[in-house]
Every structure is written in C-alpha cells, then in structure tokens.
Amino acid sequence: MTKKIVSKLNRRQFLHHMGVGVSASLLASQSMPNAVANDGLLTVDSLSALTKDELPTALSGSESLFGQVAQRVECIKPTIETRLFASSNVGSRDARNQLALQRVACAGLQVQNPEIVSRQYLRFAGTDSQRASDLQNIATGAISAPKLLLGVRGGYGASRLLPMVDWATLGRLMQERGTILTGFSDVTAIQCALLAKGNMSSLAGPMLYSEFGKTTPDRISCQQFVEALTNPKLTIEVDNAELTSPKLPAVLATNDSRSTTGTIWGGNLSVVSALTGSEYLPRIDGGIVFLEDVGEQTYRIERMLYELYLAGVFKNQQAIVFGAFSGAGEDSYDKRYDVATVVRQLHKLTGLPIYSGMRFGHIAQKASFPLGTTCEIQPNNSGGYQLRFSDYPTIEASALHVEGLWA
Known part of the structure; x- marks a missing residue:
C-alpha cells in the first residue's frame, strides 16, 4: 500500500511534533541501529524475557526481534489524535518504548500521552487505578475521545480493570467520535467489555511495544494494520x-x-x-x-x-x-x-x-x-x-x- 507523504520533516521538526522524551531524541540524533544496540535490545531481549503476547513472533525466523534494523524512511507530520492505553504488562525496555513512539509518530500518529509507557507497578504498566484511568478519563469527559486508542502490549492484567470503567459512556463517546481502539491478546478483555456494555467495535491488531518497538517490525503486519484502519470495506x-x-x-x-x-x-x-x-x-x-x-x-x-x-x-x-x-x-x-x-x-x-x-x-x-x-x-x-x-x-x-x- 502506498501512502501520500503529507510533508517531509527534518529531524528537529519531527521531534518537536512528536513531543516525546529525551530517549527519543537520542534515537533520532544517532543512527537507529547504534541507539538500539546501545540500549542492549539486540542482546538483552532474550527468549527468557519474552511473554506470551510476543513469543511466537520472536521464534519465526526472519520476523524475529533479533533481525536487522530496517532502513530509515521519510516521516510525515503526525496529525491523527492518538492516546495510548496500557492495560496489562509493563513494556520494560525504555529504548524499545521510545523507538516504538518514534515509529508511530513517523507514520502519522500524534500520541498525546507518551509518558504512560514508563509506568510500572509489580508486573503491570501501572497500578490498577492508573491503567483504568487511560480509558475512564475519556468516559468522564476529563479527556476528549481521540481518533485512535492504541494498546501498549498484552500479557496479563486487563481483567482487573473491568469494574473500574464506565463502558457504556465510553462506548457512546467513542461512537460519537468514531474512535478506534486496537489491540489483541490480553486486550481481548477490554474489547469484550467495550462491546458487551458499550456496544462499540474495536480493532484486532498489533500494539505499540509488542510490534512497533521490535528491532525489525513485521512489515506485513504493519501493512495489514494500516489497511484495516483505512479501508471501510x-x-x-x-x-x-x-x-x-x-x-x-x-x-x-x-x-x-x-x-x-x-x-x-x-x-x-x-x-x-x-x-x-x-x-x-x-x-x-x-x-x-x-x-x-x-x-x-x-x-x-x-x-x-x-x-x-x-x-x-x-x-x-x-x-x-x-x-x-x-x-x-x-x-x-x-x-x-x-x-x-x-x-x-x-x-x-x-x-x-x-x-x-x-x-x-x-x-x-x-x-x-x-x-x-x-x-x-x-x-x-x-x-x-x-x-x-x-x-x-x-x-x-x-x-x-x-x-x-x-x-
């Protein structure tokens, strides 16, 4: 699928539009391979560190976490209002999180809450209240519904949040805005609750840390993700x-x-x-x-x-x-x-x-x-x-x- 490039940005302009932290600046100011290697992603992410939501992909040869870093491409100005929700496991590698944030911004997603990727409580991406607030704050009106709600990763923990979210109101607000919530694996609990109590659809698709933070993201999965986001039929x-x-x-x-x-x-x-x-x-x-x-x-x-x-x-x-x-x-x-x-x-x-x-x-x-x-x-x-x-x-x-x- 070929997409129109809205406007090409230099590195400084791109980081300004991203609004992400110092680690992302490091990634942009170095070559990506060097920045990734310096954080140890090529050596530290061993099979013993993998969770259920990413294991098979990591064992699938050319699509593995340990493949060659993809070449740099032109970016566009991110304009799609996007919020992350981290309902389950923590994304434990900061450089991997920052690399994923840079990639989705390069693809056009304007992430409004990148700071949540650094949260951690026990094995989870924050306390139950923090993780539930990613969605409940939209239901209460404290935060406007974005166009895209992108899951950070799966694993375990989403079921703990289900009684803490007003799914009916969240579903109504998402319908009014045409919001797309995307994820899979443990995020299934979020998607089922949203449909059961909010009568709202969602997208079964890849997530920030699990896919876009890989050393080599799976290009076919990325292409199919964008196809599902943009094709009404x-x-x-x-x-x-x-x-x-x-x-x-x-x-x-x-x-x-x-x-x-x-x-x-x-x-x-x-x-x-x-x-x-x-x-x-x-x-x-x-x-x-x-x-x-x-x-x-x-x-x-x-x-x-x-x-x-x-x-x-x-x-x-x-x-x-x-x-x-x-x-x-x-x-x-x-x-x-x-x-x-x-x-x-x-x-x-x-x-x-x-x-x-x-x-x-x-x-x-x-x-x-x-x-x-x-x-x-x-x-x-x-x-x-x-x-x-x-x-x-x-x-x-x-x-x-x-x-x-x-x-």
Whole structure:
C-alpha cells in the first residue's frame, strides 16, 4: 500500500511534533541501529524475557526481534489524535518504548500521552487505578475521545480493570467520535467489555511495544494494520486451515457453500473463557465467534472451549472462526489428540460451521480486522473462504504513512 507523504520533516521538526522524551531524541540524533544496540535490545531481549503476547513472533525466523534494523524512511507530520492505553504488562525496555513512539509518530500518529509507557507497578504498566484511568478519563469527559486508542502490549492484567470503567459512556463517546481502539491478546478483555456494555467495535491488531518497538517490525503486519484502519470495506481471504491445524479443512460444515452474516466478536480464547459468566462477555444473537491462542496444550484448548459450550456461549451463534493456535505442541498421552481432534469435537457438539486458518493471533504476518461489527463469510470454490467487514470507523488513508512503522 502506498501512502501520500503529507510533508517531509527534518529531524528537529519531527521531534518537536512528536513531543516525546529525551530517549527519543537520542534515537533520532544517532543512527537507529547504534541507539538500539546501545540500549542492549539486540542482546538483552532474550527468549527468557519474552511473554506470551510476543513469543511466537520472536521464534519465526526472519520476523524475529533479533533481525536487522530496517532502513530509515521519510516521516510525515503526525496529525491523527492518538492516546495510548496500557492495560496489562509493563513494556520494560525504555529504548524499545521510545523507538516504538518514534515509529508511530513517523507514520502519522500524534500520541498525546507518551509518558504512560514508563509506568510500572509489580508486573503491570501501572497500578490498577492508573491503567483504568487511560480509558475512564475519556468516559468522564476529563479527556476528549481521540481518533485512535492504541494498546501498549498484552500479557496479563486487563481483567482487573473491568469494574473500574464506565463502558457504556465510553462506548457512546467513542461512537460519537468514531474512535478506534486496537489491540489483541490480553486486550481481548477490554474489547469484550467495550462491546458487551458499550456496544462499540474495536480493532484486532498489533500494539505499540509488542510490534512497533521490535528491532525489525513485521512489515506485513504493519501493512495489514494500516489497511484495516483505512479501508471501510475490508476483505480477508483464507485459503487453508494451516494456522489452526494442517489436518483440518478450511471450512468444516454440513453445507460448505452457505454464506453467513453476523456480528463477529471474541479474541484470545484464554481471555474469552475467563470472562464466562460475567457481564463483560458479549451476548450476541446470531453472532460469529472468533478465537485464537498461543502456547496452550491441546487438552487446555478443549477445556476452555467446553467451558464456553457448557455455559451456553455458542447457542444462538451462526459460526465459529479459528485463527492461529501457535505452539500447541503434542499431547504426551496420545499424539493423535491434537487441535484438529478438538475442533472436530466442537463441530460435533455445536453443529455450527467452523472456519479455520484465519491469519490472526500470536503470529507474524497477521491481518488486522474489526471486532464487534458486521462480518460476512463467503466460502469459495477452492475450499477456502472470504471474510468481508463493514460498519466500523476508519481513518483517512492520506493521514497515514505505513513505512514509518518500520523506520
């Protein structure tokens, strides 16, 4: 995707428009490779330091955290009003945070609260009150709703905030402004609460620290992120079920030619199942449930799916879409007991059509897409399917410069 560059800025002008701290100035005044290396990002971010929200991407070869730093590109003046929300884990490397802030500004996002990336309380990105305030201050009117609410990272902690936010008011204000909230992994809890109590959509997509702070951001994920932000008629093609299980067909249904239209909702399976029985789990009649996860053994995947099934979550749903189930591994009791077996059992239990292989989850080269909005699933003649999305807020394409995200 080629974006129009609104205005080229020199380094000093760019930093002025960014409004971020001294660390970002260091990054801009040195070469990026030297600044990153000086902070130890190329050596300190070892596998032992990775959390669940970034592990598979770090193990995916050329898309790893340890790849070569991308070349410098021209930046545009950031004009898209953006606020960060840090609902979960702390982003522990300051230079990585600052590098991510510089990149999103280069791409056109005017971040209004960059200081929150330095918060920490225990493992979290601040106390519960601090993290909840990122969203609650918008609900109370203390802060105007921005155009974009960008998650910092996943991990754990978002569920602790759910009773502390006025989701109904937040959703109403976001609808009035056309605000887009984006994230995934543990941010699923925020997205589910926003839909369940605020009737507001969100975007399943990459986050500040997790993606844009990498030594080498995944360009395809960045491109797909901007595509989802700017295209009001987003479509995604799925050819096979490889990301869910290579032993499955892409479409598992009694009538594999029937199209389905409904509100798509869900996210990370571990988080969705943890909300079972709460007021924060959406109750969508005629919905389409999307689920993905990472690093969960097969029996745990099935147990969480059974938890949803036994709670009646799949009743009145039209279909289930599975994204990536990366790092599931083999069952130590019987290797035949795999993800494909689990999915087939769920199809037998629910009778719902199941679409597998959606390119989203804890993987590289993911396709961002809106949650809580209208989705049409249309099987094709080659065994795959297409997802078409509508009725969600977008951003003017000319205000974004995708190459900035990997500058």
